Amino acid sequence: MATLLADQPLLSSFDTSACGSTSVVPDPFVSTSGAAHDLAPRELVPSRLLLMTHSRLLWFDVESLSTSLLLEERDSRFRGAFAADHGRSLVTLATPGTGPPFRESLFIEVALSTGDVLRRVQAEATFDGHEAVRYGDRVYVVSTGSGAINVYDVGSLALVRRHALWRRRDHINTVALTPSTMLVLLHGLRRAPSEVQIVERSGHMSAGRLPAVGNSSHGLAYWRGELLTLDSDGGIAVHGGVAYFGLSPPQRRLLRKRVNSTLVALELASGAELWRRPLPTHGLLNLIAHPSYLSALAPPGTIPLAAKAMRRGAAPRAMPATERIVSLGPVDVTELRALTADLWGGSHSWLHLFPGLPNYGKTQRWRVLFPAWRRFSAALLPLLDELFGRRLGLGPEYRNRLLRVQMNRMPRGADIARHQDRGFYATTAHRYHIPVLIPKCIRFSHVRQRAEGEAGQEAWQEIPFKEGEAFEVNNRIPHRVTQTGPYERVTLIVDLLDGPVDATVDIEPGCASWFDAACYKGGTAASRNASL
CATH class of the missing domain: 2.120.10.30 (TolB, C-terminal domain)
Structure with missing residues (x-):
C-alpha cells in the first residue's frame, strides 16, 4: 500500500503562490x-x-x-x-x-x-x-x-x-x-x-x-x-x-x-x-x-427570519449555529461558471439579473427582470430548481418567492469591509450564496460570540466558502470578505422571501433606469406581470 x-x-x-494568506477551512x-x-x-x-x-x-x-x-x-x-x-x-x-x-x-x-x-x-x-x-x-x-x-x-x-x-x-x-x-x-x-x-x-x-x-x-x-x-x-x-x-x-x-x-x-x-x-x-x-x-445528505433547514431581526450595530447574541449559516451541499456550477467567463466582460463588480424593489409605489413589493436574466436563465434555473425546488422541498412555487438574483464579482485584490446588511431584503428574505469562482486567497468571515476570557473587541470566524458549496447565511451579523491575491471571485447571491412577490416587471434591453416607464414591456410597469 x-x-x-x-x-x-x-x-x-487555482494557484496560491501569490496569496498573502489562504482559507483555513479544508476543502x-x-x-x-x-x-x-x-x-x-x-x-x-x-x-x-x-x-x-x-x-x-x-x-x-x-x-x-x-x-x-x-x-x-x-x-x-x-x-x-x-x-x-x-x-x-x-x-x-x-x-x-x-x-x-x-x-x-x-x-x-x-x-x-x-x-x-x-x-x-x-x-x-x-x-x-x-x-x-x-x-x-x-x-x-x-x-x-x-x-x-x-x-x-x-x-x-x-x-x-x-x-x-x-x-x-x-x-x-x-x-x-x-x-x-x-x-x-x-x-x-x-x-x-x-x-x-x-x-x-x-x-x-x-x-x-x-x-x-x-x-x-x-x-x-x-x-x-x-x-x-x-x-x-x-x-x-x-x-x-x-x-x-x-x-x-x-x-x-x-x-x-x-x-x-x-x-x-x-x-x-x-x-x-x-x-x-x-x-x-x-x-x-x-x-x-x-x-x-x-450517507444521504440531510435535508437542509433555513435560518429563521426572526434571527435576523437584530438592530444594526448590535453585538451578535449567542444563537444556535443554524441561525448563522446553513449548508445546502454542493451543486454543479459548471455551466454558470462557463457562461460567466464568456459573457461578463465589463468592469462592473455586480450584474443584476433581477433585483427586488421593496415598497415600489409605497404599497407593493416588485421585482424587475433585467435583460441579463434572459441570457443567464438557461444556466441558472436548473441550478435554482435543484437547490430550492428539490432540496428545500419548495417545488416550482419557489420561483414566485425569488426577490433578488445577483452575480457578484470581487475584483483582484479587492476587499469588502466589515458591514451588516440592512433594509427590506435583509430582514424579510433569506440570503443564499452559491460560490461560482473562488480562489484560495478569499476568506469570508463573520463576527462570532467571543469566548469567556478571549481578548479583543471582536472575534471572527471563517465561513466555509468553496466553489459550488451553497449555503444560507445570516447577513444581519457583521461580516467581511478579504482577498489577498491577484485573482477574481464570482458569487451568485439569491434573496428568497417566505411568500410570493406582488409583481414582476420585464425591462426592455438598453434601458438606463428601471424607473423609466417607457422601458417596460407593455408600456408601464403597472401593466406588466412577467413570469420567469
Whole structure:
C-alpha cells in the first residue's frame, strides 16, 4: 500500500503562490473510500462497509465482522455505488461480465430494506465502468474503456457531459472530487507506475499530477493530510484510523468470478495488522465504500427570519449555529461558471439579473427582470430548481418567492469591509450564496460570540466558502470578505422571501433606469406581470 503526502495546492484548481494568506477551512474531499471535511450535513448511517465484487454487493459490519447480502447477479461486476436522495435506496454501477466486448455499463437502483431492484438505466457512453462517485447533484463515472470521466444527473441518471482526456491504455480506474478538481488515478497496466492526474472539475485544464504512486494501483482515500492508494487490485476504505482493503489469491482474468477474497484491517498510525477475515465474495473484491460516503445528505433547514431581526450595530447574541449559516451541499456550477467567463466582460463588480424593489409605489413589493436574466436563465434555473425546488422541498412555487438574483464579482485584490446588511431584503428574505469562482486567497468571515476570557473587541470566524458549496447565511451579523491575491471571485447571491412577490416587471434591453416607464414591456410597469 502506497502512502502519499497530498500537497494542498494540488487539491485546488487555482494557484496560491501569490496569496498573502489562504482559507483555513479544508476543502471537502469525496471518494468511494471516504468523505473527508464534508461541509454538508449527512444522515447517520451504521458503521458498515459496502463491498462490491464481481457478482455481489455485501454489507460488512466492522464491529461484529459479519456480512449480509444486498444483491447478487452472476453476470455483473459491481464497481461503484452512491446513495439516492431519500436514503432508502442505493444506486450501483454494474459492468456486464459476459457478452460482446465494449457493452455499456448499467446503473442499478436497489432498495436498501429488501434488496429489490427498482430500476435499471443504461450508463450512456460508459464502457467498462470502474467507479461511480456522487458529488452533490452529479455522479462522476470512470469509463475505463473509453478513457473518460462521464458526468450524470443524480436523479435521472442522464449523461450531462464528458471529460474525454485519457486513452484506453491509461486504464483510469478511480476518481476523487474536491470543490474545484477531479483526482484521477491511472493504473498503468504494468507498463508504467501508476499516477494521479488532477484536472479542473469545471473544465479540462490540468492542475497538476502525482507521479509514481505504486504499481497497478486502485482507490484514493484521505487520511490526516495524506492520500492513500492500494498498490494492487482491489478496494480500500479508511474508517476511524483503520484502512480496510481486500486480498485475493492470484488468478487468471476468466477465473475472477470464482475466487473468495479476504478483508484485511490495518491500523494506520502504528502500521499493525488488526485482523484478516475470509469472506464469501463469490468473485474478486473490486471496491469498498466508506459509510460516510454512502450517507444521504440531510435535508437542509433555513435560518429563521426572526434571527435576523437584530438592530444594526448590535453585538451578535449567542444563537444556535443554524441561525448563522446553513449548508445546502454542493451543486454543479459548471455551466454558470462557463457562461460567466464568456459573457461578463465589463468592469462592473455586480450584474443584476433581477433585483427586488421593496415598497415600489409605497404599497407593493416588485421585482424587475433585467435583460441579463434572459441570457443567464438557461444556466441558472436548473441550478435554482435543484437547490430550492428539490432540496428545500419548495417545488416550482419557489420561483414566485425569488426577490433578488445577483452575480457578484470581487475584483483582484479587492476587499469588502466589515458591514451588516440592512433594509427590506435583509430582514424579510433569506440570503443564499452559491460560490461560482473562488480562489484560495478569499476568506469570508463573520463576527462570532467571543469566548469567556478571549481578548479583543471582536472575534471572527471563517465561513466555509468553496466553489459550488451553497449555503444560507445570516447577513444581519457583521461580516467581511478579504482577498489577498491577484485573482477574481464570482458569487451568485439569491434573496428568497417566505411568500410570493406582488409583481414582476420585464425591462426592455438598453434601458438606463428601471424607473423609466417607457422601458417596460407593455408600456408601464403597472401593466406588466412577467413570469420567469
